[in-house]
Amino acid sequence: MEVYLQQLINGVQYGSIYALIAVGYTMVYGVLRLINFAHGDIYMLGAFVAYYVVTGLALHQHPSVGNFLFVLIVSMAVCALAGVLIERLAYRPIRNAPRLTALITAIGVSLLLENGGIVVFGADPKYIPTVLQSSVAPRGGLYISEGQVIMLAASVLFMLILRFIVMSTRFGRAVRAISYDIDAARLMGIDVDRAITLTFALGSALAGAAGMMVATFTSVKITPLFGLLPGVKAFVAAVLGGIGNIPGAVLGGILMGIIEAFVGGSALTTYRDAIAFMILIIVLLLRPGGILGKAVVEKV
Amino acid sequence: MVRICAKSVLWLSVVTGIVFALGGCKPASRPGASNSSGDIPVGVYLSFTGSTATFGESTFKGIQLATEEINAQGGINGRKIALHKEDDRSDAQEARSAVTKLIQRDGVVAVLGEVASSRSLAAAPICQENKIPMISPSSTNPQVTQVGDYIFRVCFIDxxxxxxxxxxxxxxxxxxxxxxxxxxxxxxxxxxxxxxxxxxxxxxxxxxxxxxxxxxxxxxxxxxxxxxxxxxxxxxxxxxxxxxxxxxxxxxxxxxxxxxxxxxxxxxxxxxxxxxxxxxxxxxxxHYSHESTDPAVQRFVAKFKQRFNGEVPDALAALGYDAANILFDAIRRAGSTDPTKIRDALAQTKDFPGVTGRITIDADRNAVKPAVILQIRGKEFKYVQTIQP
Missing domain, CATH: 3.40.50.2300 (Response regulator)
Known part of the structure; x- marks a missing residue:
C-alpha cells in the first residue's frame, strides 16, 4: 500500500511538471492553432538560465528561500522574453501562411535552439548546485523531499494564477475570444497581436519555471537537449487532455506523470514510454478530441 | 511521363555508379598509407563534448602523453606520429561520420576510440570495411571486437x-x-x-x-x-x-x-x-587504480601529473595511454604503415607491459587483464582489492 501511495506522489509531482509545460503548448495552440515545437527548448533554457545565475552569483554558498525565488523569477523572465522574441521573429511574419509552414518553422526554431545551445552552452552536462537545502523527513513511511513539495505547491499556485488570468482579466477574455474566432475578435477591436505576445510570454514563463525547478531539485544533468523528451511528453499530455483546453493540459500532464510512475515501477519498466504513448493512442481512438476536448466535426 | 521516369532512373544510376567508382578509388590515394615518408597519421575519435565528455578528455590526455613521448624519442622508424582527432559529441551517429572523415579525408593508418561500447559498435563496421585497424581503449561490451578482425581492444570485457x-x-x-x-x-x-x-x-x-x-x-x-x-x-x-x-x-x-x-x-x-x-x-x-604500488603505474602517474598540471590520471587516461603504446609497438614491429600489416602485428601482441597490466591480445582480439574494485570516499576513489581473471 505504502508503495502505491509513494508512486502516486512521485507521479503527481512529476506530472505537475508536465502540466506546467503542457499548458504552454495548449495556450499557443488555442490562439494560433500552432504546435510550438520550440516550447520544450524554452524549458531547457529555463534550466540553463538558472545554472548561470546560480554559479555566476555563487548563490549556492548561501542557500536560502530568497535566493531560490530570485533564481526562479529570473529564469521565468528570461524565458518569457525568449518566447516573445520567438513569436515576433519566427511566427508573426508567417501568421497568415498555410499551417504547415508554421509547423515547419516551429521545428526549425526548436532545432535552432538545441544546436545553438550546443554552441553557446557547450554539450557537456552541467549540474546546478543546491540553492535551497532540501531535507527529507519520512512522513508515515512515505518519503517526500521538500523539493518535491515545493515543486508541487509552485505548480498548483501557477495554475491558479493562470486560471485567474484567463478567466477574470481583460487579457484572459481577449485570449478566449481569439481562440474562439480570431477574425471576429479582431473585428471587435481586440488587440490580437498584443494578446498573442502575452500568451507566448505566459506559456514560456511557466515552462521556464518548470525547467528551473526540475534542474534545481532533482540534481539532474542539464544539456542543450534537456527539453527534448519532456517537451514531447508534455505535448502528448496536452493532446491527451484535449489540446487547446487549459484544464485538459493540467489533467493530461498529471495523468502522464502517474502512468509513468506506475509503469516505471512495475515489471514493465523497459516499456514505460511505449505504454505512455499507447495510452494516448487508445484515448484518442475513444475520444478524438482528448479527455476534456470537444470533438469538432470538420467540414471537408 | 513513364519514359521520363525511366530516363531519370537511368541517369541516377549512372551518376551513382560514378560516385561509387570514385569512392572506391579513394583508398588508393590515401596520403598516409601509400607514402613511406613523412608523419604517420593516426586517427582518434572520442566524446570530447556531450553526456560523457570526461571519457573523451581523459582518454585523449593518455593518448597525447604516449604520442609526445614517442615523438620525443624520434618517432617510429624515424617517422613521427601525427594525431588527427574528431569529436563525436557522445553520439553514435556522429561516431560513424567521425571515423569516415578520419579514414577518407585524413588517410589515417589506424584509429583509436571509442570509450562507450555503443559508439565503438557504430564506428567499428566502417573501420572493418576500409580495413583500417581500430583499437578501443575501453569499450567492454563483448560484441565490439566481434565486428571483425580489424577491431581490437586493450581492456577486459563485460x-x-x-x-x-x-x-x-x-x-x-x-x-x-x-x-x-x-x-x-x-x-x-x-x-x-x-x-x-x-x-x-x-x-x-x-x-x-x-x-x-x-x-x-x-x-x-x-x-x-x-x-x-x-x-x-x-x-x-x-x-x-x-x-x-x-x-x-x-x-x-x-x-x-x-x-x-x-x-x-x-x-x-x-x-x-x-x-x-x-x-x-x-x-x-x-581497470586500474592510481594508488597501485606497481612502479610502472607510479611512473605513469608522475609523468601524467607533470604534463597536465598535477591532474591524477583516471583509468580511461591509463587505457588511452596503453592503447596508443600498443599501436605504436605494432607499427614498429610491422616495419610498415600498411594498415593490414599493422593489424597482423597487433594480433600478435604478447605480454606488452602496459600501465593497466600486462596485455596479451587473445584470439578474439580482446585483452586478458585483472580488474580492481574501488570505493568512493569523499572525492577520492580508494583501492580495495584486485580480482584476477
Missing part, C-alpha cells in the same frame, strides 16, 4: 567485469539480495547487467528487482520506489557517471541507505559532482 562485481558482492560484501537498475538504451549497461546477474545468481545470490531507465531521464523515483519495496542489500547500477549521481541522490531522498555498485562507466571526476555525498562508501569495478 562477462569478466560483471563476474568481478558479482563475486565481490557475494564474497566480500556478503550480500544476498541485490537490485539491478539498467540503462536500456546503452549496450554497455545492458550487457554488464546481464553478466552480473548470471554470476551473482550462480553464487547463491538473489536479484530482487530489475528496473530500467533511459539516458536523459530526470526522474528515477518510480524505479527506486519499487526497488526500495523489494528491500535489497545493495543496488547494482551499471550506467554512466552522468546519470548515476542523480540516481543515487534521489535514492537517498527516498530513504534508501544501501550501497550502490557499478562498473568502469562510473570512473569520472564528475561522478561526485553529480552525486554530492550520496555515493559515499559505494563500490565500482575498474
Amino acid at each position: 562477462p569478466f567485469q560483471g563476474a568481478v562485481m558479482a563475486k565481490f558482492a557475494a564474497e566480500t560484501l556478503k550480500v544476498k539480495r541485490v537490485a539491478v537498475l539498467t540503462d536500456v538504451k546503452n549496450d554497455y549497461s545492458v550487457g554488464l547487467a546481464k553478466y552480473f546477474k548470471e554470476t551473482f545468481t550462480k553464487l547463491g545470490g538473489q536479484i530482487v528487482a530489475e528496473k530500467s531507465y533511459s539516458e536523459g531521464d530526470p526522474d528515477f523515483r518510480a524505479q527506486l520506489t519499487a526497488i526500495k519495496a523489494a528491500n535489497p542489500e545493495a543496488i547494482f547500477v551499471p550506467g554512466y557517471y552522468s546519470e548515476v549521481g542523480t540516481i543515487a541522490r534521489q535514492a537517498r531522498e527516498l530513504g534508501i541507505r544501501v550501497p550502490f555498485l557499478g562498473g568502469d562507466g562510473w570512473d569520472s571526476p564528475k561522478l561526485v559532482e553529480g552525486a554530492g555525498n550520496a555515493l559515499e562508501g559505494s563500490y565500482f569495478s575498474n
Whole structure:
C-alpha cells in the first residue's frame, strides 16, 4: 500500500511538471492553432538560465528561500522574453501562411535552439548546485523531499494564477475570444497581436519555471537537449487532455506523470514510454478530441 | 511521363555508379598509407563534448602523453606520429561520420576510440570495411571486437567485469539480495547487467528487482520506489557517471541507505559532482587504480601529473595511454604503415607491459587483464582489492 501511495506522489509531482509545460503548448495552440515545437527548448533554457545565475552569483554558498525565488523569477523572465522574441521573429511574419509552414518553422526554431545551445552552452552536462537545502523527513513511511513539495505547491499556485488570468482579466477574455474566432475578435477591436505576445510570454514563463525547478531539485544533468523528451511528453499530455483546453493540459500532464510512475515501477519498466504513448493512442481512438476536448466535426 | 521516369532512373544510376567508382578509388590515394615518408597519421575519435565528455578528455590526455613521448624519442622508424582527432559529441551517429572523415579525408593508418561500447559498435563496421585497424581503449561490451578482425581492444570485457562485481558482492560484501537498475538504451549497461546477474545468481545470490531507465531521464523515483519495496542489500547500477549521481541522490531522498555498485562507466571526476555525498562508501569495478604500488603505474602517474598540471590520471587516461603504446609497438614491429600489416602485428601482441597490466591480445582480439574494485570516499576513489581473471 505504502508503495502505491509513494508512486502516486512521485507521479503527481512529476506530472505537475508536465502540466506546467503542457499548458504552454495548449495556450499557443488555442490562439494560433500552432504546435510550438520550440516550447520544450524554452524549458531547457529555463534550466540553463538558472545554472548561470546560480554559479555566476555563487548563490549556492548561501542557500536560502530568497535566493531560490530570485533564481526562479529570473529564469521565468528570461524565458518569457525568449518566447516573445520567438513569436515576433519566427511566427508573426508567417501568421497568415498555410499551417504547415508554421509547423515547419516551429521545428526549425526548436532545432535552432538545441544546436545553438550546443554552441553557446557547450554539450557537456552541467549540474546546478543546491540553492535551497532540501531535507527529507519520512512522513508515515512515505518519503517526500521538500523539493518535491515545493515543486508541487509552485505548480498548483501557477495554475491558479493562470486560471485567474484567463478567466477574470481583460487579457484572459481577449485570449478566449481569439481562440474562439480570431477574425471576429479582431473585428471587435481586440488587440490580437498584443494578446498573442502575452500568451507566448505566459506559456514560456511557466515552462521556464518548470525547467528551473526540475534542474534545481532533482540534481539532474542539464544539456542543450534537456527539453527534448519532456517537451514531447508534455505535448502528448496536452493532446491527451484535449489540446487547446487549459484544464485538459493540467489533467493530461498529471495523468502522464502517474502512468509513468506506475509503469516505471512495475515489471514493465523497459516499456514505460511505449505504454505512455499507447495510452494516448487508445484515448484518442475513444475520444478524438482528448479527455476534456470537444470533438469538432470538420467540414471537408 | 513513364519514359521520363525511366530516363531519370537511368541517369541516377549512372551518376551513382560514378560516385561509387570514385569512392572506391579513394583508398588508393590515401596520403598516409601509400607514402613511406613523412608523419604517420593516426586517427582518434572520442566524446570530447556531450553526456560523457570526461571519457573523451581523459582518454585523449593518455593518448597525447604516449604520442609526445614517442615523438620525443624520434618517432617510429624515424617517422613521427601525427594525431588527427574528431569529436563525436557522445553520439553514435556522429561516431560513424567521425571515423569516415578520419579514414577518407585524413588517410589515417589506424584509429583509436571509442570509450562507450555503443559508439565503438557504430564506428567499428566502417573501420572493418576500409580495413583500417581500430583499437578501443575501453569499450567492454563483448560484441565490439566481434565486428571483425580489424577491431581490437586493450581492456577486459563485460562477462569478466560483471563476474568481478558479482563475486565481490557475494564474497566480500556478503550480500544476498541485490537490485539491478539498467540503462536500456546503452549496450554497455545492458550487457554488464546481464553478466552480473548470471554470476551473482550462480553464487547463491538473489536479484530482487530489475528496473530500467533511459539516458536523459530526470526522474528515477518510480524505479527506486519499487526497488526500495523489494528491500535489497545493495543496488547494482551499471550506467554512466552522468546519470548515476542523480540516481543515487534521489535514492537517498527516498530513504534508501544501501550501497550502490557499478562498473568502469562510473570512473569520472564528475561522478561526485553529480552525486554530492550520496555515493559515499559505494563500490565500482575498474581497470586500474592510481594508488597501485606497481612502479610502472607510479611512473605513469608522475609523468601524467607533470604534463597536465598535477591532474591524477583516471583509468580511461591509463587505457588511452596503453592503447596508443600498443599501436605504436605494432607499427614498429610491422616495419610498415600498411594498415593490414599493422593489424597482423597487433594480433600478435604478447605480454606488452602496459600501465593497466600486462596485455596479451587473445584470439578474439580482446585483452586478458585483472580488474580492481574501488570505493568512493569523499572525492577520492580508494583501492580495495584486485580480482584476477
